[in-house]
Amino acid sequence: MFKLNLKIAWRNLWKNKGYTFINILGLSIGMASCILIFIFIRYQMSFDEGFKNEDRIYRVVSSWDYNDGNQFFSQGVPLPLTPAMRNDFSPYIEKIAAIQNDAGLIKINDAAGKEKIKTIENVFYVEPDFFEIFDYNWLSGNYSSLANPSHVVLSKEMATRFFGDWKNALGKSLNFDGKMNYTVSGVIDDIAENNSVQLKIMLPYKAFKDRNMANWGSVGSNSESYFKLKPNVNIETLNGPLKAFIKKYYVEDAPGKEGHLFQPLSDIHYNGKFGNFSGRIMPKKQLYGLAVIGFFLMITASINFINLATAQAVSRSKEVGVRKVMGGLRSQLLVQFLTETLTIVFISLLIGSILTEIALPGMQNLFNSKISFSIFQHPIILVFMLLLVVFVSLLAGFYPAIIMSGFNPALAIKNKISANTGGLGLRKILVVVQFAITVTLIIGTLVILQQMKYVREQPLGFNPSAIAMVDLPNDSLTTQRFATFKTQLKQIPGVEGVSFCRTAPSSQNNNGNSFSYNGGKDVDFQVNTKNADEDYLKTFDLKLVAGRNLVKSDTTNEYMVNETLLRKLNIRNPNEAIGKMISMGGMKAPIVGVIQDFKNKSLHEAIDPILIGSLKPRFFYAAIKLNSKQLLGTMKTVKKIWEVTFPESVYNESFLDDEINNYYQGEKIMGTLFKVFAIVIIFISFIGLFGLISFVATQRTKEVAIRKVLGASTIELVKMLNGSFLLMVFIANLVAWPLAYLFVSKWLEGFAYRINISIWPFILAMAISMIITLVTVSIRSYKAAKANTVDALKYE
Amino acid sequence: MVGRQIVLRFKRPNLQPSAFLPSTLKKMIELKNIEKYYANKGIKHYVLRHVTTTIKQGEFVSIMGPSGAGKSTLLNILGMLEEPTYGTYEFFGEDVTTLNERKRIELYRNHIGFVFQAYHLIDEMTVYENIEAPLLYKKVGSSERASRIANLLDRFNIVAKKDLFPNQLSGGQQQLVGIARALAAQPSVILADEPTGNLQSTQAEEIMQLFKKLNQEDGITIIQVTHSEKNAEYGNRILHIADGVVKEDVLVR
Incomplete structure (x- = not known):
């Protein structure tokens, strides 16, 4: 019976190719979106899992409460905290361990030195x-x-990279930051990408100074x-x-209350x-948001x-009648229609x-992220797809099946099932929901998109374009070469300014500090606080509103502050x-200049009070303002000079505007997702609408x-057929407005600088x-209005 | 097309093929005081009034009358597609005036075959599958199914057409398949609503001949609704209906 049902289903689908196509197109796009969303959520939800007793593992984090009601958080803790907690919390804690992130130059010599x-x-x-807290897999x-x-302990990947084969790594030696040699004493299996702590090179904490x-x-992240x-x-x-x-x-005594x-x-x-x-955070709220979008996509396609299906039901009424008088039970017809839905949904799943x-x-x-669509690796994806098929089949198929199998055979055989069966009212409500x-x-x-554009076009208060960091x-050795290096950089044609800064x-x-004023x-x-040299203002195009720039000096200290700092100190x-x-x-040290406010963080956050000092600076970056026309060539020269100046180190550059754009990575992703899914949902809704109007047009041919014949013009007929659809979409708009308003105003609250x-x-x-x-x-x-009148009327 | 031989090869041993002695036959259908009306804004529109009649096994009854007389409604009531407003309907001595779905379907599966004016074959199924469908619902085993269908195809000379779809057949051929489908479940009665209404006269004649043979040789009870005096002559009893009332009940010949 099932096989026959399947065969009949197939022929039926083939017969109504147009509608089948619309259904499959909508469903398959909806399902693809759902699967993508699912595998992404699955990947995100798989982070930091799989450790023994993982529900007993905690991280100590820090918070500060300020008098003005502000609260700050950090993932880090003061360095003495770990030993103190080990001592004071021993009744509750099995093990506690400190971990310190650092970066530096690794050098490895071959056998010949x-x-x-x-x-x-x-x-x-x-x-x-x-490693008593996290049970990694030790290879040796x-x-x-x-x-x-x-x-030193290495991950398999690092050991292989450094020594050719991780099996050879044990006992070999590497040099870190030119200071110390470490001997490889262990290799752990690579840590999966979905871990927040990506251990690759592990040095003994005892070596950390x-x-x-x-x-x-002092708390560092x-x-x-x-x-x-x-x-x-x-x-x-x-x-x-x-x-x-x-x-x-x-x-x-500290300005913020520690916690x-x-x-x-x-x-x-x-x-x-x-x-x-790992620097990767995925707020659960965003995942839920995605899940909701996926759900809505599926609803729309369903x-x-x-x-x-309900519109088509009328044309199936005869078949229902005949089957019933041949001895088909309603439940058997129900199964038959659900089989048809299942077939469509299954084809849609494949596509x-x-x-x-x-x-x-x-x-x-x-x-x-390395999200994967391998159902062998993650059988849960297969389970999800099967559940999706069942869910969609029931959601989409059950109601039409109930309607169709419930036809009265006497009426059905006489073709007296009216076009309104299957709930024209319900159909209208569904269209309104879909369009809402x-x-x-x-x-x-x-x-x-508007907010993103606003963010992009926000004046930052400085010019970040064509600046290489x-x-x-x-x-102590390298800092001595800074002055010469700077002079050399300035001589390169195509370099318009150079500033060394923190x-x-x-x-x-x-870098936050407390201070006293006057x-x-x-x-x-x-x-x-930021350290910088006298070229900082010019290089970044910052504006002074009072006083003067810092003076080049090795002995005297001077400060420049921004307007926000003065405002916080109540200085008009x-x-x-x-x-x-x-x-x-x-x-x-004295304040010598006041700088016009500039956006020092992402636009989610307000401007900080800022202090720029000149003495005893630790410069981490050379900011190089380039002529944007010769960008690439100039950077090659910069790299060459750098490598000659600091031969013991490794060159690294980035562009400031790229980094600023990175602040909005999350929003960019959201924007792209919304754009894609909005197009998908528009597409699905409108092919559905097209299917429906096709049906209504066929239905009302007579x-x-x-x-x-009575004298209606084509325009009048088109108007008549269109009317109810436009009304439905209009009502959908009215329903959607308040919902959309709630949603966007909530989203915009997350920005300190936002559009109205x-x-x-x-x-x-x-x-x-x-x-x-x-x-x-x-x-x-x-098309319907232009159709040949005679054909329509001579029938029956 | 013309002059097709229809050979009937099997007979039902349990039934006596003697339409000439209706009095000796078992009562199949008994209608008592059947009424049917539709109420519209308090006004009753009668379709059938006081219809009382008995149909015995082996009869070939034609229901005749002008349009709107209530012929089809009567046939629908006989086929349990509609329920009468008043009155009782007994089928083989059992009151079937109101039946639940399962019981009614049980009767469809075992006792009643329908033949329609517009054939009503299922368009998505081949000739073979159309004939097979009622057997599937009746849960007849596959070998039995195959032999019965082969038999029917053979009898009606449509073996060559078994893999065609209904829209590839002429009207007469479609009706042949329709009748084969109705016979597949080996019903005791066939209810036919203007079975030749959509056919040309030669094809119509063929179909009527077939009905007559089925009735006389296989002893299948046939009740048909028809407009045509000529078609009614094939049967052995005519019920004339007008304005919902049985005006005449005559035996043919």
């Missing part, structure tokens, strides 16, 4: 206990070897601390001891408040199916899988601040013919939906 590899790499200083050696400060080793007042709870200890029970702990160790939180391992990939070593495969590289590019979803997505897309190696005006790398107490906020007139002393970190929501995206969305409707529907209804 000749330099074989020179590269800058990320390294981690880890305590051996770290063991973690206790890291108790020895001259050992820092002047803040005992300083509770490079210093993290993980612990594993003892079994059967509830994390809540640590809150009491934590209060005492904070009271015991934070004895100095710590215990973040579960499973939260690390999703919590945007804290960062992580609505197409329901509408076309959808192909579309997924085609779209996957684009998706990987967009998200910069579509219009909401169109409005969302328009607003996101070249890394400067920073030790960071660019806008940077992810920020001999007063420490202020209750932190200032973002910038000239008032000139000459006033700022003391910070035991050093006093009516159209009679009206024509205007009526235009709404009007535009309405115009787009109405015009496309009009065009879609008119094409078909014009």
Whole structure:
């Protein structure tokens, strides 16, 4: 019976090729989108999983509460925290381990002592206990070897890269940052990409030296601390001891009240408040948003199916009648119709899988992740696809099947089932729902694009274009060569300006300090400090509003501040601040200039109070302003000079405007996704509409013919056929507006600099939906209105 | 086309093929005081009034009357496609006036075959599959199914057409398939609503001959609705209906 049903289903689909095509097209695109969304979500949800007792692993993170109500968070902890917690929390904690991120020059010599590899790499200083918390797969050696400060453990990938074969790595030696040689004492299996801690080169924590080793007042995001709870200890029970702990160790007065939180391992990939070593955060809210979009896509495609199926039901009525008088039970007919739906959905799944495969590289590019569509690797994807088929088959197929199998055989055989059976009312509601979803997505897309454009065109207060940021190696030897290097750079034709600085005006790398103004107490906020030389203003095109630029000097210190800093200090007139002393970190220096505010972070955040000092700078970058016409050639020369000047190090460059664009990676992804899915959903909705109008036109052929005989013109007939559709889409717009408004206003709240929501995206969305409707529907209804009257009337 | 020989090769041993002695036959259908009306804004529109009649096994009854007389409604009630407003309907002594779906389907599967004016073959199925469909619903085993269909195809001389689709056949051929389909389940009665209404006269004649043979040689009860006096002559009893009332009930010959 099933086989026969399948065969009949196939012939039926073939007979109504047009509608089948529309259904399959809509469903397969919808399903492909759903599968893509699913595999992306699956990948994101797989982060930091698979460790033994993973639910007992936590990370210690830091927070500060300021008097002005601001709160700051950091993924890092003060360096003395780990040993202190190991001692004070021993009743609750099984193991705690510090891990320190660093980067530096790795050099490896071959057997003959000749330099074989020179590269800058990320390294981690880890305590051996770290491996008691995370059970990595050890290929050779063991973690206790890291108790020895001259050992190093490598991942399989690194070991292979450095020594040809990881099996040969044990006992070999590498040099880190020109200071110390380490002997390879172990190799671990590569850590999967979906981990927030990407261990590749692990140095012993004992080899890590820092002047803040005992300083509770300094927190760097490079210093993290993980612990594993003892079994059967509830994390809540640590809150009491934590209060005492904070009271015991934070004895100095600081502008912000220190606090710590215990973040579960499973939260690390999703919590945007804290960062992580991999730099990849995926807020769960965004994943849910994607899931909702996928769900809506599926609903839209299913609505197409329901509408076309119920519209077609009339033409199937005869068959239903005949089958019933031949002894077919309603349930058997139900099964038959569901088989047909299942066939369509299954074909759509196959085509959808192909579309997924085609779209996957684009998706990987967009998200910069290695998401995979291998059902063998991840059988859950197969399970999802099967569930999707069942879900869509039932969602799309059940209602039409109920309607069709319920036809009265006496009426059905006499062809007296009217066109309205199968709920014309319901069909209208479904179209309204479908278009409400579509219009909401169109409005969302328009607003996101508008906001993105606004962000792009926001005046930053400085000019980031054609500025290359070249890394400067920073030790006592190399700094001596800075002056010569700068002179050489300035002589290159095509270089318009050079400034050595700690960071660019806008940077992810920020440094907060407390200070006092004009001999007063420490202020209750932190200032973002940047070091720079006298060329900083000119190179980045920053504007002075009062005072003067920094003077080139090795002995005197001077400060420039921005307007926000003055505003925070309640100083109205910038000239008032000139000459006033700022003391910070035991050093006093005068303010010599006030700079016009510039956006120093992403536009999600407000402008910080900023202080730019000139003395004893640690310069990390050479900012080189280039003539944009000779960019590439100039950079080659820069690289050559750099390599001659710092032969012991490795050259690295980046462009400031690229880095600034990177702040908005998340929004860019959202924008692209919305654009793609909006186009997909528009497409699905409108092919559905086309199918429906085709049907209505066929259905009303006779009516159209009679009206024509009675003297209706083609235009009037087209108007008559179009009317209800335009009304439906109009109502859908009215439904969509408040929903879209809620959604976009919520989204825009996340930006400190944002557009005002205007009526235009709404009007535009309405115009787009109405015009496309009009065009879609008119094409078909014009054809119907022009059809030959005689053919229509002589039938029956 | 013309002059096709229709040979009937099998007989039903349990039934006596003697349409000439209706009084000795078992009662099949008994209608008592059947009424059917549609109420519209409080006004009743009668379609059938006080129809009382008995049809015995082996009869070939033609229902005749002008358009709108209630012929089709009566046939629908006989086929349990519609329920009467009043009155009782007994089928083989069992009251079937109101039946649940399962019981009604059970009767369709075992006792009643339908033949339609517009043939109503399922367009997506071949001749063979159309004939097979009722057997599938009846859950007849596959070898039995194959032999019965082969038999029918053979009898109606449509073996060569078994893989064609309905739209590839002429009207007469389609109706032949329609009858074969109705016979496949070996029903006790065939209800035919203007079976020749869409056919040319030669084809119509053939179909009527076939009905007559089925009735006389296989003892299958046939009830047909027809407009044509000539077609009615093939049967052995005519019910004349006008305005919902049985005006005349005559035996032919």
